[in-house]
Amino acid sequence: MSCNEIRVDLPAYMNNELSAPARDRVEAHIAACPACSEWLASERVLNRALQEQFSIPAPSPDFHNSVLSSVRGAGSPRSGWSHGALGGAIAAALALGIGLGVFLQPGGVTDSAETAVAVSESATEEPAIGVAEPVEKLVRLAFHSGEALENVTLTLELPPNVEVASWPGQHQLSWQVSLDAGENVLSLPLKLLFPGTGELVARLDTGDRQKTFRAPIPEYPQRPVEDPES
């Protein structure tokens, strides 16, 4: 290869982007050609000078936020899961069914026309008698929306004896959702930790409209009474 051809390849060579054969060709030429070797040395000096003098200043500290806020719409919704606390386990038994209906009508959240669609599935594990063992139950909550809604904050609050299987120890969970027009179903694998009373609270917040819904959590079934004769 001629000196000209080699020198055309030098920028890519210095940027480590040549294929192995092309790199070998350049290096073989450089090793045998003092003029190109000197040329390469001065190219490296030039590169270092460019890098020193033409670095890019960091963007503004709130660059990401300000750019993305333009697509977030009004308000600053919470992100991700928020955490509550509590925990514990005592006793045993099972069975859970929850019905919760939410209707979001065009033009506003209304208190009317609420309907429950939801019910529990079978238990995934049987509790051992006399042992406080959590029971997993799949519960579906149905939300009906009269229109598609973006950036709805959905918050669930659970009593101390109930948690979501994937988030142990957390009794308040919050996240951003989109609601399609019509029915939207939330499948919740709940873990019933011990008998207790309480209710599941669901809050929907569209930014300018809020709505809270409550549904009782069924009693934790008592364990069978042992036959003293047995």
Next chain:
Amino acid sequence: MAIFPFKPSKSRRFEALVQPHLDAMYRFAYRLAGQQQDAEDLVQDVVVKLYPRLEELESVDQLRPWLNRVVYRQFIDQVRRKNRQGDRPLTELIGTEGQADWLDSLESDSVGPDLQLEQSRLGPALDQVMMTLTPDQRTLLLLHDVDGWRQEDIAEVLDIPLGTVKSRLHRCRAALRKKLQRELEPTEPAGRVGK
């Protein structure tokens, strides 16, 4: 376990896709616009423009070059709208020449003279000389030599042949070296004519 059948909100999906690339978009925008605020504004314009096209973004395999292409096109549109003199887009200036054609027409001295470069003397001269290059020449040089873009990436984002990038880059460096040499040469004292 996926427990939530709702789709994340549109803005969340958009953020998850775009946010990892914002800094890279800013750096590219800075190379094009040359100013921090202009670069941030350019990225913001692109983000706002792309938000309604979320589904299209979600189908893109290599998002970063795709996003940078949009940044580039947005920049070109802005330049055209502002009708700024001398800020011709890279693609117009580079044209469609191929590497082989260019190598055939390369003059023997067009690779530039040998240049004894001392880094300590380069600083002020380099600033001055870089300003004599056209904006597109500067951008090309800086993308490759400072920001480490591969020539393939430049070709993809600017939508020009790889050979064109390669030859153009070499020409820019040769021009830079030639101008630097002139700048760094000692000047003849005035009034000395002959011996």
